[in-house]
Amino acid sequence: MTEQVMATIDGSTFSEGVCDYSAWASQALGAPLTFLHVVDNHPQTAEADLSGNIGLGSREHLLDELSRLDEQRAKVAQEQGRLMLKAAKERAIEDGVSDPATRQRNGTLVETLEELQEEMRLLVIGKRGETADQDSGHLGSNLERVVRTLHRPILMVPHTFKRPEAVMIAFDGSKTTRKGVEMLAKSPLFEGVPVHVVIVGAETGDNRSQLDWALKTLRDGGIDAEGAIRAGEVEATLRAYQEEQGIDLLVMGAYGHSRIRQLLVGSTTTEMLRRASVPILLLR
Template structure:
């Protein structure tokens, strides 16, 4: 069984993450699971000091610090459970009969990686607890998770808007072709107003690429509004989303190596930082 898995924390985006997860679960007819991870840096695991002998007065201090960490960890687990309980109740109120909850201690990226085989769609807030005060800052875990996980990831803003129209940012690459195929074969966006955009000069090759994507989407039942627009890729995509009032942006994620992105930058990372609507990233 595969799940829609929603990563929740104590950030302002948590409610929107819950609502997009509920929406996705209902659209895909998939089991919904809420995941809360206690970060091992913020809430370290209990420390065994039984081997520390001969430290004199410092031994008492180490024991006191270990006890403090244990108390903080307990409070963190209890608070996380309250968050999970609230998310579960919100899902039940929306009509989901049996939402599941999971709490883990450790690294978020490692935790979602362990659940990858059971994940159909992962949903995360664009900004978590540690970065939500930075308006254009992407949460510290987002890029690592997107690079690590091979499952679709929906990155949400702080407010939920019921999606009615979406844009596919398409460039004809293998990554973006896979993106189109995944959307065509999934019930997630079926029935919504579909827009397809290539940020490029109009050439025969570009028109051919666009025609292939249109055909795939039409065959899956989508009515598609297609456009080819020259200009900077990121600016063109985001301007289109703003002017056409898009409710969701879908695109392939990280189609090049880390070394190339280090040298020339990453469109995925830049759009993650600048987008104000949900971003569906497909590997």
């Protein structure tokens, strides 16, 4: 089975960014591109409750009506999804992708992606979905669940595409981030793009040794790499470095026990992801 770039499309304003970033990634990786739309046909519980405390015959009639409405809503959602997939495919072709595929599935987004993850080389997803589109202070709940469930690289993208010209990897010497450095060294995704390796912590011999390893690994892979060790609070230090160096894509590990990877642990979403104006590539 050919691993592909898979991009989730919905009715949110992030879908244009998803289209353009996935088209870029597909071409850079030389991997097929598939757009996915998931129709979530969960029961409309609140509406069913409207039938309470009325005569039995009327209640049965109302339930029949609600059932028909649900069926109509499902058909409308499927047709809307087909139109969105058609538009995404056309946009990707304009971006230079030769033959993007489209898929529509019924179910929940998280369960569907979990089923399909063996087919993924990279998942591209918007920062928020259509139901959370206006809430700029929070991540979409779907994104949090997807990150916790999948074991594939996930590229979280903003509204507007900008071709990456400087990449930063938040590095802590952990197994996940070392694997990330090795992946970047071999991947064509950032070919010709400088990669900054940043360790947040004290200038110690161990940190310097970890940084030297990361830089050598990247440079051996033909990557233009530079590095820094910065003391301070993790999120604020990384954001300051990002702004200082004009970083337009951040790579980081999703989970773990280190200070950097604790950013995604717990029920509270982090400032790093909430405030992100650039894409974040999350590694597992």
